[in-house]
Amino acid sequence: MSRITSYFIYIFTSLLLVQGVTECKLPQLTPESTMEKINEIMQAHATYHQLNPELTKRILQNYLEQLDPSKVYFTAPDIEKWTAPSDDLLKQIMNDFSEKKFTTFTLILDKMQLAVARRHELDKKIDYEHLPKHVKVAEFKDMKWVDNEDELLTRLSRIKSLQIESAAKLKDETKDKFLLRLTKRQAKFEEELINTDPGQKQKLILSDVLKATASALDAHTSYFTPDEATQFVMAVQQRLFGIGAQLRDDLNGFSVTKLIEGGPAALSKELKVKDRIIAVNGEPVVGMDIIDAVELIRGPENTPVTLTVIRETGEDDMKSEQKLDIRLVRAEVVLKESRYESSIEPYGDGVILYLKLYSFYQDRDSSSASDLADAIKKVNNEYNIKGIILDLRYNGGGILAQAVGVVGLFITKGIVVSIKDETGEIQHMRAFEGKTLWEGPLIVLVSRISASASEIVAQTLQDYGRALVVGDDHTFGKGSYQTFTLNAAGSHDEVSPQGEYKVTRGRYYTVSGKTPQLTGVTSDIVVPGPLSQTEVGEIFGKYPLENDHIPPNFDDDLLDIPLEQRMRVKWLYKFNLQKKVHFYDQYLPKLKANSALRMEKSKNYQDFLEELKKNTDTEVEEEDPEKFGQGDLQLLETYNIMKDLLFLEHQKESK
Secondary structure, eight states: OTTGGGOEEEEOOTTSOOOOGGGSOOOOOOHHHHHHHHHHHHHHOSSOOSOOHHHHHHHHHHHHHHHOTTSOSOOTGGGHHHHSOOHHHHHHHHHHHHTTOOHHHHHHHHHHHHHHHHHHHHHHHOOGGGOOSSOOGGGGTTOOOOSSHHHHHHHHHHHHHHHHHHHTTSOHHHHHHHHHHHHHHHHHHHHHHTOOOHHHHHHHHHHHHHHHHHHHHOTTOEEEOHHHHHHHHHHHHTEEEEOOEEEEEOSSSEEEEEEOTTSHHHHHOOSOTTOEEEEETTEEOTTSOHHHHHHHHOOSTTOEEEEEEEEEESOGGGOEEEEEEEEEEOEEEEOGGGTEEEEEEEETTEEEEEEEEOOBOBOSSOBHHHHHHHHHHHHHHHSOEEEEEEEOTTOOOEEHHHHHHHHTTTOSBEEEEEEEOTTOOEEEEEEOOOOOSOOSOEEEEEOTTOOTHHHHHHHHHHHTTSOEEEESSBOOOOOEEEEESSOTTTOOOOOOTTOEEEEEEEEEEETTSBOOTTTOOBOSEEOOOTTTTOOOSGGGSSSOOOOOBOOOOSSOOOTTSOHHHHHHHHHHHHTTBOOOOOTTTTTHHHHHHHHHHHHHHOHHHHHHHHHHHHTTTSOOOTTGGGGGTSOOHHHHHHHHHHHHHHHHHHHHHHO
16 A cells, blocks of 8 residues: 555546557566555445455456457357356455466456457458448447357458448548558457467456456546556646657558647657658667557657658659658657637627636646636736636546636635545545636536536536536536546656556545536536537446535535644635625526527527437547537537626626
């Protein structure tokens, strides 16, 4: 438990992308260190502190699904004794764990290696001349393992048909690369699974057992390989050390698709979009996995890296290729466009300020709260701000302290969030500044994937009556908090070669005593967006914690603070404590009615909603509204609600 004490608290969701274990270097695990980590995780967990038969059954299921997530290798009979384990088998596995043995998981991997070989033979039997037509993505949702090899061949044929039909919509050159990339991805996935080296095989089993065990506890407890832990920290901070370029694997090299503003590549003006990188510091990267290539390009700050690139010049009919060596010096790259953005829209004698926050981040130079504060101050110095829209629709969470900081921009003092840990102890996190940066009309715009720290901000501001929550009917519903074995808020802790983990310690609650766990934050005014029909959220995840509540804390008694300290701060803190306000109550019925009428009368909006109903099984990306030719209708209607609110407020003041 030595590393537990230095944890930093985070509010994360499964929405953060982490690469799978087969795409990363294997951690330096032994049976002893694996059990040590399992015991650490379970001792810290909010609910489970030791193995039991139900958890063991979950571990088996997770392990099988990690090996065969698409269910295209195993058949049901192959794994029946593990998908429906006997009581004796569960007891044996639990006993093996106590003795640091993982015999059952070795047997499963052996079976997987046979299944990989069988898959290769079945791939050869696919009849490309008579593939099924018009296969839908929806049929591959929530799949089960098939009953026999004939059914497995049918499934593989239907998947291949879907891939080929998708590729047919691309240009010939792009189509070939797409199909080759799929082949390469399959080969990469299978590479470690069929590795016969005993040492590598053991590391793979131990890593997968750790992953299966952690995720059996709840949806947000996770084990990370060293590479995954590094990616996780970068996802939180939205910063890294490298050249500041986004790459795409084109099989014959890695094409530059974007240069990050302020990064070494953009500042040097030597590297260009569409350049194809074929070597890094003289080492060829063609055919290399993109993660390995990126690792070669990244490195310590202020160190040089030389990229060998192919650049096409001339027009289509006169194209030629030029080979160049480009030397860049690595530096810290901050992905600002993945952090926040701001804009203004004129209204009357002032402006409506729009703030879009993508995550709750913090490092040694900046944070989400300080960046939003700077944006508000800058606009306020130049214009008369009439209202603020805070867009959290695509914000999956981040650092808990930053959720507190962002709420603190809009309230005086008071409890923002309370956390209850595995012991039942409750601690409160407060805004202490005593002065709001913005006291006027505020709308928080949310979607079904606004999660975690976003839900704290939305629900707390709603609790205090400081903001209207507008958007999809509810948010993601993640009301649990995790601790991570690295301080992702800005330290330079080295990632352990044995990997890292985050573990769910308990639930969080806003000042009303409610937790958004499972239910999410309910919008005051429902304005459907691209994700409003999507089945996404905590309730759809594996093994979620139940909903809960604690008493409201609007009148903060400071009882969680030691007595001596409490007496020193009590009177100062109690002065100007944020009270619950009811400013929006008088306007809400009219705002809801006006919004509903506008959407009902808008042909664009109705067409948009009809299109969403047709595509409920299709993954919707943030840019999807544009494909309807209608722009961001959800945001446009939110602006209309804000303008309505400002108009109604002005009318009342004029009387």
